[in-house]
Amino acid sequence: MHTLHRALPRLARCTRQASTSSDIAGASLAAPQLDYASLARDAESHARNAALRNVDLPLDTASRLTNLYARFRDLTSRANAKRHEQRELGELVKKAKDAEQRQSAIRAATELKPEVQRLTTEVSELEDKLRALALLLPNTTHPSSPHGAEKNARTVSVHGSERLPVDQARDHVAVGNALELFDLLAGSTVSGSAWYFLKNEAAQLELALINYALSIAVKHGYTPTTTPDVVRSDIARRAGFRPRDAGTPIEASQIYSVETPRGSPELVLAGTAEIPLAGMHARQTYEPGALPRKLAGLGRAFRAEAGAGGADTRGLYRVHQFAKLELFVVCGAEESEQMLEEIRAVQVEIFEGLGFPFRVLDMPTEELGAAAYRKYDIEAWMPGRGKWGEISSASNCTDYQARRLLIRHAPAALGGRTSFAHTLNGTAAAVPRLIVALLENGARFDVDGKVVGINLPKELQPFWVNNPKRDLVRWV
Structure with missing residues (x-):
């Protein structure tokens, strides 16, 4: 493999806010933002499109995409519900009328924290799998594009x-x-x-x-x-x-x-x-x-x-x-x-x-x-x-x-x-x-x-x- 021993510096340019020196040094980009809902809803269509474009996908891509998204959506909903419950307990701690009520809210929040962390980790891991599968899909195709070779x-x-x-x-x-x-x-x-x-x-x-x-x-x-x-x-x-x-x-x-x-x-x-x-x-x-x-x-x-x-x-x-x-x-x-x-x-x-x-x-x-x-x-x-x-x-x-x-x-x-x-x-x-x-x-x-x-x-x-x-x- 051919190699080079020096790399050219890269510059960054922003529109809404100026870049800091650390930005210019090249912080890695956040994960791609894919439309999972659309991809899962039309999973079979996307799989057929990939076949037309001669993109080699696992045979079960469409079903896996649909199932992963359903699990991701359900788990995200559960995690959000627990976070909402956590926020309500936080408000209750602030507004408690007496020490007993405050301590009760603190105990409930403490017991809830590990579950929120677990669900957050599971959502992140599941999204990684969903993203990896979705990234295998090519772009959609213009309806006027000829098919084939x-x-x-x-x-x-x-x-x-x-x-x-x-x-x-x-x-x-x-x-x-x-x-x-x-x-x-x-x-x-x-x-x-x-x-x-x-x-x-x-x-x-x-x-x-x-x-x-x-x-x-x-x-x-x-x-x-x-x-x-x-x-x-x-x-x-x-x-x-x-x-x-x-x-x-x-x-x-x-x-x-x-x-x-x-x-x-x-x-x-x-x-x-x-x-x-x-x-x-x-x-x-x-x-x-x-x-x-x-x-x-x-x-x-x-x-x-x-x-x-x-x-x-x-x-x-x-x-x-x-x-x-x-x-x-x-x-x-x-x-x-x-x-x-x-x-x-x-x-x-x-x-x-x-x-x-x-x-x-x-x-x-x-x-x-x-x-x-x-x-x-x-x-x-x-x-x-x-x-x-x-x-x-x-x-x-x-x-x-x-x-x-x-x-x-x-x-x-x-x-x-x-x-x-x-x-x-x-x-x-x-x-x-x-x-x-x-x-x-x-x-x-x-x-x-x-x-x-x-x-x-x-x-x-x-x-x-x-x-x-x-x-x-x-x-x-």
């Missing part, structure tokens, strides 16, 4: 130029090697397989793509944000992030751990800026009018999954580390579905500017992961690979992350009462995949079929750092 994805729209025919000469590995754009061998020597060095125009392209995508995000009201690449494992789990290889449900090996001193919180490398951006809002309660909050977060994504075999692991398509600009939104429940469409529109604007053919897919249930209520994927045509390749996704996670990270807001309609916010995320630029698409669609050849340069969209030119020693790029 990836092949059942529904095409929402197709964009960009006409597709080039399949052509192995356009393979991004061949093009990149010929033009000295990256060094995969050195990456393997230094770090292992699926690591790489970007050079020359490819390195410039990474910076240009990030700044181009960021400029469009900012135009649409997203706040530029840089994120820690190291996060607490608890934050990653609460965000529902479980990167996994195609066909491999094992998640333990998919996240890089960070070596920490004994007794310190477990740290991991973030698989996406979505994780620290979600954690940034943990324990917050937003006042009326404070939402939506829209962030464009830049970070490095770390994926241990890249080590699996197969054609998709060649070159830059599936790698262990990459630069990524992520859109993240916190909003009210009533606006999250429309916000997902807004994120998709921003993504379409970004990719239309890059010129290559791409399509938007409404993803089926088995592709939603744990957190997403609905997810769109965007795939670019990659003629060198001979197929479509995912370059982006956008997800509405409803209150799945918010309940686990304790992100609340106080809608005006609730008159000061709080409810859990909704969170959404979408990829604005996953750099290596975009480089693959641009190289395979933009490679330029001479009359003998030798690759001599690349055509890049003129929308990137304002963000380009010219290198007078090389003249490979033509702006189109």
Whole structure:
């Protein structure tokens, strides 16, 4: 397992009250606040939903959930009744008219105390079991999401130029090697397989793509944000992030751990800026009018999954580390579905500017992961690979992350009462995949079929750092 020996400091931000220095040091979050009543009431439906999403649950999950909640509700009621009795005895002690009445109330309260403590402990232990079972359930699913595997994805729209025919000469590995754009061998020597060095125009392209995508995000009201690449494992789990290889449900090996001193919180490398951006809002309660909050977060994504075999692991398509600009939104429940469409529109604007053919897919249930209520994927045509390749996704996670990270807001309609916010995320630029698409669609050849340069969209030119020693790029 790869390890790091130093962790980045994490900062906390609050809305209703300022954080103390001890808060910033990182007190652990309280337990997730799940809607046990709703989960138990529709336990069979939630179990069927998990099956549709290919989430492996124990066969008796629905019945156990129902029974545990019934016991929890009954025990909580009994504990509350005893606490009420305890409070009444306390009042009687205060208001006793004589010493005998006071002593009688004190004796009764003393006898009651162990029972209250016992019931409180039993309620806590039972809730731990109930919570552990409920946390196995994925988010609910949008009624319009297709059912089944990836092949059942529904095409929402197709964009960009006409597709080039399949052509192995356009393979991004061949093009990149010929033009000295990256060094995969050195990456393997230094770090292992699926690591790489970007050079020359490819390195410039990474910076240009990030700044181009960021400029469009900012135009649409997203706040530029840089994120820690190291996060607490608890934050990653609460965000529902479980990167996994195609066909491999094992998640333990998919996240890089960070070596920490004994007794310190477990740290991991973030698989996406979505994780620290979600954690940034943990324990917050937003006042009326404070939402939506829209962030464009830049970070490095770390994926241990890249080590699996197969054609998709060649070159830059599936790698262990990459630069990524992520859109993240916190909003009210009533606006999250429309916000997902807004994120998709921003993504379409970004990719239309890059010129290559791409399509938007409404993803089926088995592709939603744990957190997403609905997810769109965007795939670019990659003629060198001979197929479509995912370059982006956008997800509405409803209150799945918010309940686990304790992100609340106080809608005006609730008159000061709080409810859990909704969170959404979408990829604005996953750099290596975009480089693959641009190289395979933009490679330029001479009359003998030798690759001599690349055509890049003129929308990137304002963000380009010219290198007078090389003249490979033509702006189109």
